[in-house]
Amino acid sequence: MLKFVNYSVVFREVPNEVTLAINISGCPNKCKGCHSPHLMEDVGAVLDNEMLYSLLCRYNNAITCVCFMGGDAEPEKVEQLAFFVRRATNGRIKTAWYSGKSQLPRGFIIESFNYIKLGPYIEKLGGLDSPFTNQRFYKIEEGRMVDKTCLFAKRKVVKTEASYQ
Numbered sequence: 207m208l209k210f211v212n213y214s215v216v217f218r219e220v221p222n223e224v225t226l227a228i229n230i231s232g233c234p235n236k237c238k239g240c241h242s243p244h245l246m247e248d249v250g251a252v253l254d255n256e257m258l259y260s261l262l263c264r265y266n267n268a269i270t271c272v273c274f275m276g277g278d279a280e281p282e283k284v285e286q287l288a289f290f291v292r293r294a295t296n297g298r299i300k301t302a303w304y305s306g307k308s309q310l311p312r313g314f315i316i317e318s319f320n321y322i323k324l325g326p327y328i329e330k331l332g333g334l335d336s337p338f339t340n341q342r343f344y345k346i347e348e349g350r351m352v353d354k355t356c357l358f359a360k361r362k363v364v365k366t367e368a369s370y371q
């Protein structure tokens with residue numbers, strides 16, 4: 207069962223999109239220097255189709271993308287939720303996944319996503335905007351993963367936040 211602790215409307219995590227980023231808890235990756243250690247705990251509210259639909263109703267006209275931040279403990283559930291977003295919005299709202307794994311699980315269906323980020327956080331290499339980063343950001347084009355990490359070269363952060371109550 208996927209759970210989330212909060213969500214934010216962000217402008218940086220997915221280039222050229224206004225994104226509802228949902229922070230999923232229960233992360234199994236244990237990256238050294240993790241920026242959000244609370245996300246390793248089994249906390250928060252259940253993230254299912256019903257909850258996602260209520261968020262879509264609230265933000266439908268304000269966003270162009272939904273990004274699932276985490277969910278590596280249950281990647282198939284992340285894929286199902288991404289498929290739900292596509293279906294519920296007739297494909298108007300794009301979907302993205304930030305995974306902390308270096309590779310996708312075997313048999314993972316990438317067609318439910320427009321964007322996928324792969325790679326754990328390694329402190330000395332930095333995040334996506336670091337020239338030394340191990341992480342990769344892909345755009346899904348015609349069933350292929352096209353590396354677009356270069357889009358992150360030093361961008362400004364603009365962010366508004368809302369917590370789930």
Ligand code: SF4
Pocket residue numbers: 233234235236237239240241242243245246276305306326327
């Ligand atoms: S994937 Fe993200 S949340 Fe999980 S341990 Fe690594 S940095 Fe922390």
